[in-house]
Amino acid sequence: MNHLLPFVLSLAGFTALALAMDRQQRDVIGRSLPRSVTRALRIAGTCALLLALGVLVAWQGWGLGLVIFSGHTSLAAGVVHGSLIGYARKYARSTKHR
Amino acid sequence: MKTKQEPRPAGRGIRQSMSDLHTWTGLLLGWILYAMFLTGTVAYFKDELSQWMRPELPHQVQVPDRAVVAQRIADELGTLASGSPQWGMRLPDARNNSVQAFWRTSSTPGQRGFGEANLDPSTGRKVTSRDTLGGDFFYRFHFQFHYMPAVWGRWIAGVAAMFMLVAIVSGVITHKKIFADFFTFRWGKGQRSWLDAHNALSVFGLPFHAMITYTGLVTLMALYMPWGEQAAFKTQAERQQLTAELSAFIQPGRATGEKVPLASVEDMVWQAQERWGRDNVGRVTITHPGDAAARVAVARGEAGRVSMSPQYMEFEGATGRLLGIREGVGPAAETRGVLYALHLGRFSDTVTRWLYVLVSLSGTAMVGTGLVMWTVKRRQKLPDPDRPYVGFRVVERLNVASIAGLSVAMTAFLWANRLLPQTLAERASWEVHMFFIVWALALVHAVLRPPRKAWVEQLWTATALLTLLPVLNAVTTQRSLWHSLAEGDWVFVGMDLMCWALAVLHAVLAMRTARHRPELQSVRRPDRQPASGVALREGEA
């Protein structure tokens, strides 16, 4: 299960990066987060992605590591994006204002 | 978003030109690209598919020792292909339970005749399984189609890939903004949701899509761009320098005519295993077997490195003496080797292979949503939605047949594999004919039925075929799901489960298509696509 950690890290990374955006904050939490929190999220997200890359490179070397990293990040970005859309649709249906 | 634009007499921004370019390059070869994407995606599992399509071959519990197998196959080839100037074999691996052997049938240089056979690693004999192309059909169709000379097919694939590359670049230029705020889309209604799906699929898969398109061109670049090669090399011998950078093919020297039996191939493969790992020996090529001038090349497998560049050990056939080890090529050749490997993804472990498949499926969906969007966008502007112009109807019908119809045809190919009688002459070809017959029927159906009905009916047909395929497999072979589970045969288990997963996907699409009603319609629109106020976001899209 060597793939699990980098995938979870990518997922967490993209979630943090998404939540660092004003629009997502308003959609998901209902209000904008303070500047400092947003910045922390952005840094945390970037770090998580870099860490995922580090884990993979340490495990498989640069060549394979980079390729597998691209795979995990592509999929993770897709999952985060899909969930945000799903969330927004549910939200839209329950509040009937969009 | 407005682009800063220099004054243009035509008043058309570069984004508009790029948007048009994207639309039209995407549409013109979109149907071919969709088929290439989907069959290519499936081809990542071609070895598994081949296993499934040869159910007579028992589930491989453990990969046999390749050194022993290589010797066994070499012995068998001694009778099967005696007198041939060259033999080759692809040794079995975790995904592949048979040995693909091939040999040159003609010793006249320049004349190319090949024989090939699938051999059983445990006996060396030809495998006794039904006659089928297996997963190789999708693999080959992916870049050279069928019913035409391979070179034509490859050129068509090349043109399609080039259009794809242009569509990607122009798409990126048109949609620059999307990359800036990737996570901020909203799921709109009607056209917007198609657009959003298309955008989302394109954006998060973009690195993959760009990579797979460019590397696809690279795999056949010597065919598409032979000019440098022709200018640089005047003689066959010079050209050989290039070939040596690309493949582990050793140039057969001149046979001496003196008969000397081949030294132990097992021993040679064993030496390669010592160097690259027990499971990492790929192909063995033998030139002039049985002659004093025999040479044996044992190539490194594809695991553990992202490169297809040739790496091999060369042995003197008569004595078994190691002549040399080749482990490096020039920088440009290595670049090509890496790009080639990225396209094929053969280095992948199971998880990475699945990542390839999932992202590649998103590429398929990107092309599919793009095609559908063309009609969605235009439907709203039709003067009379009941009687669209000819071009519109053509696109609409072709979309149905090439998207939903392809799912039906591909599944039908697998059905044919289980249903065609084993004794049928040209059985392997008939499986392929069935694929095309069903696909053609799908087109006829799409032409005859109203578009939405055609979509729904074909999607349901695919659902039914996929759902019942595991049942058919259980009835016609000994390898039912429960049997496979008990055996721990994950290829067959995975195949059954994937059929059902894909069946669910098709069912969801079918239900959504059937249910989709245009909202807030003032005009009567019999078809499924809505037209609401959001329609005119297109300048930006």
Added chain:
Amino acid sequence: MDSDMPWKGSGARGAGGTLQPPLQPMSAAAKRLRKVGPLVSRIVAALFGGYALAALGSVAALALPMSKPQAVLTGMLASFAIYAGAVIWVFAARSALRAWAGLLAVAAPLLLAAWSVW
């Protein structure tokens, strides 16, 4: 906005300006030609001009200071990027004429390089 006929009129407008004077009585064929001519010209430039440029580039790569097989492969590898770039340029250019001119401008030095090694 997306129009059904992508470059319908774009070339004609490009040539004649947005404010076209009322057209003189012109035969239908000539009108049609004026409309689609520039578009066809661009398509030809993109498909064939682009390929020619890419092919030229792949030969010109032989002038690079590296061994022949490496230079040949470099040329092949880069050619598709050249092709794609050329197509984008052809449709981004302000007029069909400029599109061709751009292709030729890039082709000239490549031709020189290719000439030196052929």
